[in-house]
Amino acid sequence: MPPILRFIINRLLSIPVTLLIITATLYGFVMLTPPETRAMLYFPQTNRMLTEEQVKRLIENIIEQHHLRDPYPVQYVMWLSSLIKGDWGYSPTLKEDVLKGLVRRTPVTAELTIFSILLFIPFGLISGVIAGWKQNRIADHQFRLTAFTATSLPPFIFAIVFMAIFYVMLHWFPPERLSPLLSLDITAPEWHNFTGLLTIDGFLNGRPDISLDAARHLVLPVLTLCLVHWATLGRVTRAAMIEELQKEYIVAGKARGINNRRLVWRHAFRNALTPALASSGLSAASLFTGVFVVEVIFNFKGVSNMVLSTVYGPPDAQSILGFAIYSVIIVLVIMFILDIIQAVFDPRIREGIIS
Amino acid sequence: MMKGLHRFLSRGQNLFALAIVISYIFVAIAAPQLAPEENAKKLAARFELIPAARNTPQPPAQETPFGTIAITGITKQIDVYSNVIWGTRSALEFGLIVALSTALFGAIIGAASAYFGGIFNDIMMRITDAFLTFPIIVGVLFIQQLLSIILGPYFSMSALLSETPPPQPNLFIDLLSKINPLMLALILFSWMPYARVINAVVMRAKEMDYIKAARALGASHSRIILQHLLPNTISPAIVMAARDIGGVVILQATLTFIGLGGGSIWGAMLADGRRWIIGPGGNPLTYWWVFIPGTLALVLFGIGWNLLGDGLNEWLNPRTVNHLEM
Secondary structure (H helix, E strand, O other), X not given: OOHHHHHHHHHHHHHHHHHHHHHHHHHHHHOOOOHHHHHHHHOXXXXXXXXXXXXXXXXXXXXXXXXXXXXXXXXXXXXXXHHHOOOOOEEOOOOEEHHHHHHHHHHHHHHHHHHHHHHHHHHHHHHHHHHHHOOOOHHHHHHHHHHHHHHHOOHHHHHHHHHHHHHHHOOOOOOOOOOHHHHHHXXXXXXXXXXXXXXXXXXXXXXXXXXXXXXXXXXXXHHHHHHHHHHHHHHHHHHHHHHHXXXXXXXXXXXXXXXXXXXXXXXXXXXXXXXXHHHHHHOHHHHHHHHXXXXXXXXXXXXXXXXXXXXXXXXXXXXXXXXXXXXXXXXXXXXXXXXXXXXXXXXXXXXXXXX | OHHHHHHHHHOHHHHHHHHHHHHHHHHHHOHHHXXXXXXXXXXXXXXXXXXXXXXXXXXXXXXXXXXXXXXXXXXXXXXXXXXXXXXXXXXXXXHHHHHHHHHHHHHHHHHHHHHHOHHHHHHHHHHHHHHHOOOHHHHHHHHHHHHHHHHHHHHOHHHHHOOOOOOOOOHHHHHHHHOOHHHHHHHHHOOHHHHHHHHXXXXXXXXXXXXXXXXXXXXXXXXXXXXXXXHHHOHHHHHHHHHHHHHHHHHHHHHHHOOOOOOOHHHHHHXXXXXXXXXXHHOOOOOHHHOHHHHHHHHHHHHHHHHHHHHHHHHHOOOOHHHHHO
């Protein structure tokens, strides 16, 4: 088996392990609640008005059926198997199946996340490499100042400032996902949802104007989201570059007369890439938190807004639990993609020397 | 150590950071003198009387040096100055408690599992890695929901209004009801970086001769960990905690701002002032006092602790630790 395949399989196998650990812990917390509350996780979807007596009997039935008075391992396995079957519970607040609701709103969140990743990874790497290369020169100082500001300021402040300047004063980039007039078009029957990403679906439907409008609405949230991650990635890349550039192979390369640009980009950068992308992988979870905040502030109707709407109503543990598992899956997917990029660029991983 | 301290103090950046942090601590301690509560009450009473003052934010005046923010719906004004002052106290309290408890929690897990080593360490580190994939926002929502379900029968409106009196809370419930859910969530779900760093440092320190000597002398596990390993490995945790104090306060303000609670006074003030940020005619400077003092307080707080963390890092962890942290 080629090493890269082994690397990919290895990483794929760690995904279910992580999910098991997280779900087991979450259910451990859920065990702190009385069985009647836990029964709500399995409460069926119904349109009938039930009397209090009927609800009580129904809950008693569910407790019986799902062994909710049994010890933790039994209950956990029961819950896990229903999760795997795709039964994530019914949310009374949303009047929808939790899993269905999450999947339906995924494209909105995915669009934000994908564009941010596509923007901040190349820019973070490039600015980190340049800052590390030109250490203690003007470019480096400028980078450090900007990066420091971006990591010290709260993202919502950026969001406010951007909105005040680019929306209120200049009218360039409005909030929300699409202009009101065009949102009528995407609910019309002729509109086909190919990917759910408006920027792409617009072109596929022969409506480039919708794509452009969606892109215009994405500018501010994506920028807000990118700033802090760009800065973090840039700082790590810079540190890794400085370390690489002091190594002997660089000195040897210089002695052989390889030009600087080639040394930096072909030699040092490749070695600095691994720690840099590893740090991005670790911050994938904070990317998710960032998406949540940005989605709420810019009023994107994605998964975050859906979950936020269940917070204020009556207890709705199934939505939150579903959201928790969903978020971990998304983070794992992002980390997996970063691992693959890393393996593609780093021959040491590709050849199985380090894993 | 002293030489390091001298170098630490000779850098302008570090002095700047120290100045910021010390002034925040001073304001936090002197809050009752700087913004007495009786004043706030007097002001509130006065705003009730003046109808014109009810609708728009009022510019800075003698008694309200940073102006006031009008809250819509309930015709009330809040005094920006006293919110900035009292916000400092609550932010510092929150930051210190969260960062120190998280650091302690993570350090104990990391150190203990490294110390016992072997398969136990592998399992613990696997769990730590698993938790790194858990977004903190999800932890916050989860803990909030969980607490509201557990405490519901005791304290919710419907329980208090129902005919049968709510059950008497026991000590555990009573304690839970007093905890800020955000604080609990942050401690429970952000200890992982500490555990990783401390774990790596202890793994290396374990092989050092002085630890082997202590073990040969028959020192107990807890004694070796507490007396020998922790003091020698705690410095990376100190650096991370210093940065985290700023980080968690910013996160707290962010969550309060988007309406998820958390009890940040600054965040709540900025959220109250949100609709006034864009003044008449789209001019964001008409009511500048609505957002500038609060934002500055928050931003300087973040910058101060962040810079202090950078300075401490250079002082306490010459080289090595930087990559572990990644």
